[in-house]
Amino acid sequence: MSKPVSPNYLAGYPAHLTDSVWRLIEQGQLGKVLRQKYPEAHQVRTDKALYDYVQAIKADYLRNAPQPNKVAFDGKLQTLQKALGIHSRIARVQGGKLRTKREIHVASVFRDMPAEFLRMIVVHELAHLKEPEHDKAFYQLCQHMETNYFQLEFDLRAYLCHLAAGGPPLWQADQMGLPAA
Template identity: 45%
Template sequence: MRYLSGYRPEIVNQIQSLVDNNKLAEHFLQRYPRIHDIRTDKALYDMAIAIKNAHMRQSDPLAKVIFDDKINLSHHALGLHSYVNRRQGNKVKAKNEIRISSRLKHTPIELLQMVVVHELAHLREKEHNKAFYQLCTFMLADYHQLEFDMRVWLVADEVGQSPY
């Protein structure tokens, strides 16, 4: 239950009860019955650009959005963003990249979108502060619920009850 630390004990106890009764996968399938069909880096890039263009038109451009097999929970992340500044003559070019864990290829679209929104928000806000989370909820109204659901999915995956 390490993914749920910081949540109220009664919520953690509800999830623990689902785990104990081997019902967590069933519970998750009721909320999210299907996984998405985004399997390629191009499809992921297109989804991220669509979200960015809808909500963050003035932000720096994205050079790359890809699935990455090397990102896992040992990095304490499901997505990473990077900024590379390169000098070419008198110009400095910024290159923004987002990498999403390949584990998210087999999840519901809502959870993938939540991680993409999280990483896009880092284009404007580097820290996880109030402005960062306001931007996340601006782009995805139920961001906080989806973040909690992602944590529940991680618990399900860890205890062998992932439905996907």
């Protein structure tokens, strides 16, 4: 079975899972399978809507966590930093005090994805407000906020492989009847 050399978004997964994804890609069926599983794109189109969406999830699960100062879609994120989302802490001196601002950036590719994928990446970045490292506690928190976290992450990675293999985007706003951002 021929697998793309780079990028391999499924590195680290067992062969029986990755082989089925590559088989579906070779047969041109992965897009159909994903569209059946996730038929609709979300309606979070702007940075303001994304901020409100993130705040709602935070209010449900992380009331005592620090408040993000900025939440935005970032068009440069996936291509430049090879990341789908980033939680950052920026320290600034204001007067005689050191203030820390927290920002969450989500790759723009998530504008045209199902709500489940957007929720998965938002949950991931919100978990960093409490757990800075990708350790057991971090993933337990992700799973607490989204019970299907691991399945959604795998399906997202499969979709990214679909795109990397030259497959068409599956949830473009103009195709779904949604307003463009």
